[in-house]
Amino acid sequence: MSTTALIDTHCHLDFEVFDNDRPLVLQRASDNNINTIVIPGTEKIYWERIKKLCAQYESLHACYGLHPYWINSHEKKDLQHLNAYIESNHPIAIGECGLDFRPHQADKKTQQYFFEAELDIAESKQLPVVIHSVKATETVIKTIKQYTKLSGMIHSYSGSYEQALQLIELDFFISVGGSTTYYNAKRIQAIIKKIPLDRLLVETDAPDQPDQLNKGKRNEPAYLINTVKKISQLKQIPVAKIAQQTTINAKHLFRL
Numbered sequence: 001m002s003t004t005a006l007i008d009t010h011c012h013l014d015f016e017v018f019d020n021d022r023p024l025v026l027q028r029a030s031d032n033n034i035n036t037i038v039i040p041g042t043e044k045i046y047w048e049r050i051k052k053l054c055a056q057y058e059s060l061h062a063c064y065g066l067h068p069y070w071i072n073s074h075e076k077k078d079l080q081h082l083n084a085y086i087e088s089n090h091p092i093a094i095g096e097c098g099l100d101f102r103p104h105q106a107d108k109k110t111q112q113y114f115f116e117a118e119l120d121i122a123e124s125k126q127l128p129v130v131i132h133s134v135k136a137t138e139t140v141i142k143t144i145k146q147y148t149k150l151s152g153m154i155h156s157y158s159g160s161y162e163q164a165l166q167l168i169e170l171d172f173f174i175s176v177g178g179s180t181t182y183y184n185a186k187r188i189q190a191i192i193k194k195i196p197l198d199r200l201l202v203e204t205d206a207p208d209q210p211d212q213l214n215k216g217k218r219n220e221p222a223y224l225i226n227t228v229k230k231i232s233q234l235k236q237i238p239v240a241k242i243a244q245q246t247t248i249n250a251k252h253l254f255r256l
């Protein structure tokens, strides 16, 4: 199927789960007109793996960061490494970084420390940030308000409509993926209907968060079209227009 070019703004294509068939995954993405994929960083030990992949495939673009989900494996000195790594490897963004306030996660203070340090780096390097925020949108907003020159995306958005407007005001984009296609995803669907299209991004978050049609499967970039179709249906705007504008948005944010 041919559509307007799409950009998968958040895909963990470096994960081992793609090691056996990555070229085929990329071929299916390309067959669906997805030739630009953003790979977020997770832990220091995997930055090199992302770097190699991005050197190998023109469609892949690297971000480097320390993901809050793996906070216990990060050390404070990793932040200095991050600073140096960015200097020599020129990612398109810093991340993913952020806050995850689910009960089993590391203490909030430690998360906040890494998050702010990564925002400092992003601002000083004039790079956008990829933010992971789970049950933490209020604190994320409060934190990024301290920065005047920051822009970025909130990946897999799960906050409220009012918070989305605040984030947009702070020059952030709202990114959504497969979970918005679920029959019971009424909350995010209502938000998508209302927020301006020029502030929306689309992502798969593959291998996680497959859409309704691919429930239970490993997610991959080719499925991104299902999210675009859902946004089209919710906003009553043609698929081609959703594809075109979300691609413009991603190019603008990541300077692609």
Ligand SMILES: [Zn+2]
Pocket: 010, 012, 040, 096, 155, 205
């Ligand atoms: Zn992610």
